[in-house]
Amino acid sequence: MKRITGTNIYSMFKCPRMVALDLHADRSLRREVRAEEEFLLQRGRDHEARIVAELGWPEPEYPTAQFEQGAELSLQMMQSGMEGISQAVLIDADYLGIPDLLRRQEGSSVFGDYQYEVGDIKSSSRPRSDQVLQVAFYSRLLGKLQAKVPEYGYLVLKDGSEERFALGELDPVLDELIEDLCALRENPDEVEPFFSRACDSCLWSDLCLQEMRAAGDLSFVHGVTRGIRRSLRVAGIDSVTNLSRAKVEPAARASGLEATLLRRLKKAAQARMSGEPVLEKRGKGESLGSAAVLHFLTDPYAERVLFMGLLRPRENEAEFLAHCPQSVEEELPAFEDLLAQLPSRLRILHYGSGIPRWHENRAHGSVASVGFERRLIDMARQLRGAAVFPAPIFGLDEHVSAGLSRDPHRKGRASAAAYAVTDAQDGDWLMSKGRSDLEDLLALKERYLGDEED
């Protein structure tokens, strides 16, 4: 029987199928880790190594994967009363946890007049539920070993700050999570893949996508959730083809879904079958013909903008303006320079919440802040009502692939920007990727947000 680990807790929040595959499938079926993913993992490991080095706490040394030996050594280290232990191995029956940190606290336990509490080192700026529950899981294993359940756990975040939290109130959630994980371990075949945002970064994606494509899985239809897929199956609709041909009223009665919702899903299934978006009738709004598009490429870990660029429609060829700020301090002057080259009232289209959030944090009170937000139009919102797309939309990449039949990654992935600048491709890569994203945004604007004919 495979042991349930802290990693399974983390994966469960992304996709139950991921846990089932992690526990049972042949790991050689996983896709290769992309260079930029490895770069991010290494950044996380470096951050962890820095914190551990500052603390100077020892870790148990044991042969690779010999976790029982590791657990025995960790227990001896706890019994000897060390101030802290890094990477201790905690085993309880078929559960295994390796928390980054165990910290000695005042109190009492089976070891004497002290006890330990669990900490984990994370690269995020704020604590997330999956991270908190991982610590709760480790704390439960530790509680068994020291015969004293710790009252608190903590996370060390990207900036080195500590977030401490009470564990007691997490018990019901953790109980449910462990129950679900055990059920998954017993019956892995009962968990089906579901196409979601998590698939792009999942190492099992080749396997799952092949399976879902072969089945014409309903999760490929824009608007279908796991619950809707279940309801559709009750009505005998188990593939995109079936949904595209469904008779709406009888299917609504049999599935319990609203007829209006079914009509929309049927339209989305038809779009999926044809591979073509279905344009929606839009109200006559403001003309966006001359509006420019604005786009950033960022390094979320370093909280930096690496590229900021504009593409402005002109008579013959669109005008491309861009900067690659070399530091946080250079961001605002670069942004002001871009804006200075546009007419002061020209509308600016952008995608999603990233640019307004950056503007609020970095440009507040500056020259560039005056009237800027009033000129912004979020294309993500506008596109939502402009067409029924032939695939689920999770962000700009899907709008480009489903809306323009273009590969959004033809010049690289936006998530690779931080990796690219450390790999000596720097400015060239950023300019090329930034420009191709801007061209996609402009093409989306022209195809879906253009002026409607009377």
Ligand code: SF4
């Ligand atoms: S590829 Fe998607 S469905 Fe498959 S395990 Fe990963 S996240 Fe889940």
